[in-house]
Amino acid sequence: MNSEEIFEESKKYMPGGVNSPVRAYTALNINPPIIKRGEGSHLFDEDGKEYIDFVGAWGPMILGHNNKKVMEAVKAALEYGVGFGAPTEMELKLAKYICTTVDNVDMLRMVNSGTEATMSAVKLARGYTGRDKIIKFAGGYHGHFDGFLVEAGSGVMTENIPGSPGVPKGSIENTLIAQYNDIESVKELFKRYKAEIAAVIVEPVAGNMGVVPAKKEFLLGLRDICTENGTILIFDEVMSGFRVAYKGAQSLYGIKPDLTTFAKIMGGGFPCGAYGGRREIMEKLSPMGPVYQAGTMSGNPIVMAAGYASLKELHENISCYEYMDKLGQKLQNGIKEIAKEKGISLVVNRCVNMMTVFFTSCSEVTSYSDAKKSDTNMFSKFAEHMIKDGVYVPPSQFEAMFLGTKHTEEDIDKFLEVMKKL
Numbered sequence: 001m002n003s004e005e006i007f008e009e010s011k012k013y014m015p016g017g018v019n020s021p022v023r024a025y026t027a028l029n030i031n032p033p034i035i036k037r038g039e040g041s042h043l044f045d046e047d048g049k050e051y052i053d054f055v056g057a058w059g060p061m062i063l064g065h066n067n068k069k070v071m072e073a074v075k076a077a078l079e080y081g082v083g084f085g086a087p088t089e090m091e092l093k094l095a096k097y098i099c100t101t102v103d104n105v106d107m108l109r110m111v112n113s114g115t116e117a118t119m120s121a122v123k124l125a126r127g128y129t130g131r132d133k134i135i136k137f138a139g140g141y142h143g144h145f146d147g148f149l150v151e152a153g154s155g156v157m158t159e160n161i162p163g164s165p166g167v168p169k170g171s172i173e174n175t176l177i178a179q180y181n182d183i184e185s186v187k188e189l190f191k192r193y194k195a196e197i198a199a200v201i202v203e204p205v206a207g208n209m210g211v212v213p214a215k216k217e218f219l220l221g222l223r224d225i226c227t228e229n230g231t232i233l234i235f236d237e238v239m240s241g242f243r244v245a246y247k248g249a250q251s252l253y254g255i256k257p258d259l260t261t262f263a264k265i266m267g268g269g270f271p272c273g274a275y276g277g278r279r280e281i282m283e284k285l286s287p288m289g290p291v292y293q294a295g296t297m298s299g300n301p302i303v304m305a306a307g308y309a310s311l312k313e314l315h316e317n318i319s320c321y322e323y324m325d326k327l328g329q330k331l332q333n334g335i336k337e338i339a340k341e342k343g344i345s346l347v348v349n350r351c352v353n354m355m356t357v358f359f360t361s362c363s364e365v366t367s368y369s370d371a372k373k374s375d376t377n378m379f380s381k382f383a384e385h386m387i388k389d390g391v392y393v394p395p396s397q398f399e400a401m402f403l404g405t406k407h408t409e410e411d412i413d414k415f416l417e418v419m420k421k422l
């Protein structure tokens, strides 16, 4: 079957023909390419069409597709079996590697997705503090856990509304919404709920409203207000962890969260996630402590082998981040030049190797309300144009583009050459 036929058939058996909504290209007038294989920074669809991949499976594929070292590690692990539901040395290797090469993680718990990591970190923070309320930020995405799927009610303090059918009001009554990069909106909530707030969860570099890096003073403000009130500060580094720096966004800002959530890159392309942080908090987790969390596939040895090989490769070649930053700079400058030549109003937000093109007349995009002013129709036109011409960009304005170690100057030149024809 060709791409078209596969997608039509898929719609019969999987809602929207996909296993995650963003893949369905609902905002575009084209069907998603059906991907057959990847190699380095390139993808190939079922019709034999080649693409340069600026999505990277939404972040995990920083080392490129079919990475030799990762594949060798997986094949070697497969010789021993695929899973035992028992302690293995392989999970120790990855857990120890993370705890000894990144900062602020004394202990961690492996899970199987970013959502599992964030929902578990929130539960742990609630168990540790004995409090129920959490603060998240409008435009922040931490996975599909009910407690996160909430739209900001009108006004800061009024009750919020469920962000999706199927989410009962009771699931979100303890979720408070503040504004990203606006510490005053957080102070207002603490003034009202102070001793009730278990945790603040934030993406230190937002990637789900498009890329919007936090302002340092905002994160410093969060750190201070959480310390003052005995609230757990959770950095959701599912996307930014091992991405913008080996030690994540927290190392770029020099700010120490109490808990960090990871996923994507740490699994080397396999389903994986983890949460970790201060020992005295982590020791509250079962079986040591009373906070219950479990998972049949957590710490699967094949996944651990892929993750270990990936992080080792990144950590031992740390200059790759400088390489990706330079490529990102070239791409960002090139896009801005094209926009100037063509009279297109846009803003390009970037943090090292993750970036977003906002089609907007705003001079900058530093908040969710700025991001929402973008011309999403123009973005859809841009995305369709690029994808049709072999440049695989995200199909939504509120996603991030990613560069990896296998991207080349030629890949960037091709992106810019295609964009010039917009």
Ligand code: KE4
Pocket (backbone or CB within 6 Å): 020, 021, 022, 023, 058, 113, 114, 115, 116, 118, 141, 142, 143, 144, 203, 207, 208, 236, 237, 238, 239, 263, 264, 399
């Ligand atoms: P998963 O449960 O999808 O593994 O991770 C949820 C999650 C948590 N935290 C952050 C900061 C995230 O970016 C994500 C997931 N990111 C999306 C991309 N916007 C995954 C793509 C998708 O939903 O298919």
